[in-house]
Amino acid sequence: MTPPTQERALRTREALLWAGAEVFDEFGYAGAGISRILERAKVTAGALYFHFKSKEGLALAVMSAQPQVIEPRLHSHGLQRLVDITLVWAWELQVNPLLRAGVRLSVEQGSFGMQDASSYLGWTEIMADCLRTAVEEGELLPGTAPEDIAEFLVGACTGVQLYAQLVSNRADLPRRTVLMWRMLLPGIARPETVARIDLDVSRGNAA
Amino acid sequence: MTPPTQERALRTREALLWAGAEVFDEFGYAGAGISRILERAKVTAGALYFHFKSKEGLALAVMSAQPQVIEPRLHSHGLQRLVDITLVWAWELQVNPLLRAGVRLSVEQGSFGMQDASSYLGWTEIMADCLRTAVEEGELLPGTAPEDIAEFLVGACTGVQLYAQLVSNRADLPRRTVLMWRMLLPGIARPETVARIDLDVSRGNAA
Known part of the structure; x- marks a missing residue:
């Protein structure tokens, strides 16, 4: 059963947040490749840009989480x-x-x-x-x-x-x-x- | 009159330390170009390598100064x-x-x-x-x-x-x-x- 859209969006956002955190923690900001983050989160580039606009936006969200x-x-x-x-x-x-x-x-x-x-x-x-x-x-x-x-x-x-x-x-x-x-x-x-x-x-x- | 060698070496070292500090302060480590540091210190690349071995060595000296x-x-x-x-x-x-x-x-x-x-x-x-x-x-x-x-x-x-x-x-x-x-x-x-x-x-x- 497919979860309601809002719930799925929230789960995608969380997956990106945690994948971003893992990659930033390991490689620092400069060394964190977007493709590696997407791969770990198992989401598309579109989802990243929808939720956080950019790598910088994702970094800001991680800092504040x-x-x-x-x-x-x-x-x-x-x-x-x-x-x-x-x-x-x-x-x-x-x-x-x-x-x-x-x-x-x-x-x-x-x-x-x-x-x-x-x-x-x-x-x-x-x-x-x-x-x-x-x-x-x-x-x-x-x-x-x-x-x-x-x-x-x-x-x-x-x-x-x-x-x-x-x-x-x-x-x-x-x-x-x-x-x-x-x-x-x-x-x-x-x-x-x-x-x-x-x-x-x-x-x-x-x- | 040329100062004694040791004194001159000390002055070269200080010039590099302060020039390095200015450039690191302004541009951070990654953005600090060796040529800019040498230009500000008015010394040669040889002097940098003699006193600090590398940009990393200069950064360590600045940190500890x-x-x-x-x-x-x-x-x-x-x-x-x-x-x-x-x-x-x-x-x-x-x-x-x-x-x-x-x-x-x-x-x-x-x-x-x-x-x-x-x-x-x-x-x-x-x-x-x-x-x-x-x-x-x-x-x-x-x-x-x-x-x-x-x-x-x-x-x-x-x-x-x-x-x-x-x-x-x-x-x-x-x-x-x-x-x-x-x-x-x-x-x-x-x-x-x-x-x-x-x-x-x-x-x-x-x-």
Whole structure:
């Protein structure tokens, strides 16, 4: 039975997104051939141009798709949810092509003449949201600004994974993420919140 | 009068380093033509191959030369010196081609098949040194590990500048650096040290 058109279009789009992610992750932007992406996705060039207009459009979609991997795996809220986002991300970056390619493209985009902040701003908004909940629930120190913390965290996580990639092929990224939170929590959260937040490195792995 | 050979060789090396930095900063690694670099440095291809072996060798040298721009401008020690490194870096990144190219190449190196941690490890060692002094002088909280903090800072600064580059062409990087320290200091330094550290955003600019 043929699925309804809209559903089929969605499946084609997802197939292209994941095939693109695999190829970008493996070969980088410049080395990612359109024909290889189409072959892996088992779709036609027409489908690529219909859904993403161009290789650049597909790259932008891959960069911005990172949260769709992380968010379904979260079961906490407020500051703990923010911690969990970074821990799930740290583990998934080792295996998930959509995340790996998203991060690789976001970081290397200057090398292929792109300068697009959307993926960074998308994460910032998601993280600021957790922090606004944290403020409402009295978890943060007075005077802390959710947007400032969120923007810093997006930058810090991006850089810490770059460092981890170079020194351990990211194997020690979860440990580095926990260390980041140990240093950072006392400057943003109330002492009783700091004591309550669970920084078990395996949280992100079990999720 | 002809300068002694060694001095002349050193000047040729510096000329190549700065010309390479300018061209890498402007065009990225792939777009940086050897002939353009030689033209700007006013040296021969032989000099490039003598000093750096290849374009890749020149890129590695540019990546690792960042501290030579920063260190002569520092006049503090311990934790304040560490803060000053990041503030001078945040200001100089807006104008200094050796820093700009060093950071650009370090971040984008994956796109041209390089995976070299030297520039990150060089900064880590310089920062860990400040932190070891800070430990000796009792500035840090008990139990803090200079190497862990240094590694985190190198990653965090790298990522924060990437974020700043995308949203403000780095104009707000000094402000973001101060915010980073406000969040980070309470988790690593004793309260009396936190109160004493000068986070005036213009410190790095006046240096």
